[in-house]
Amino acid sequence: AQRVTQPEKLLSVFKGAPVELKCNYSYSGSPELFWYVQYSRQRLQLLLRHISRESIKGFTADLNKGETSFHLKKPFAQEEDSAMYYCALSGSGNTGKLIFGQGTTLQVKP
């Protein structure tokens, strides 16, 4: 079955600390993985996708097929990073359908 798991509901760190938001997936083919972010009172927006291999707002994520993981990392958290983060998977076939994880709330304390 296709599934995305984000084990942490809430991650609380201090400003300047490293951040790692965990994401594991289950998919039989070759998925495309995404991280979406939702800031307070704003709509969901794309943060990054694994095929782009880019760093956005200091965040990076590497697809590890062996561990079926796509963890989101940032070396030094900022207060403005506080938001809800969703890991999502899109399967093969170019349907565009997204399967979302449960989401992790990142709270960066001053």
Next chain:
Amino acid sequence: GAVVSQHPSRVICKSGTSVKIECRSLDFQATTMFWYRQFPKKSLMLMATSNEGSKATYEQGVEKDKFLINHASLTLSTLTVTSAHPEDSSFYICSGREPPRDEQYFGPGTRLTVT
């Protein structure tokens, strides 16, 4: 970036009535739109995929006769919740897929409350 709007942002209706939610891509043509449902403090659950000019594809467990989807043009998809019940109360979010990167842009969501 591309913008997707939803209307209304909030709606309250009585049990048994129907309510229509509109999803519009404002500055791009969305060949595909998606409808999601989000329960409080839960993830987004894909309800259906809407393709312009064809019937929507519903996910398993989603009643197509209850959640009517129409994708009349490349910039408009509508979700009609028919004979609404209190358990249909939820946050409904749409997204539009923009070629060629096929990136999805999300609407702000519609809060439906059925009394």
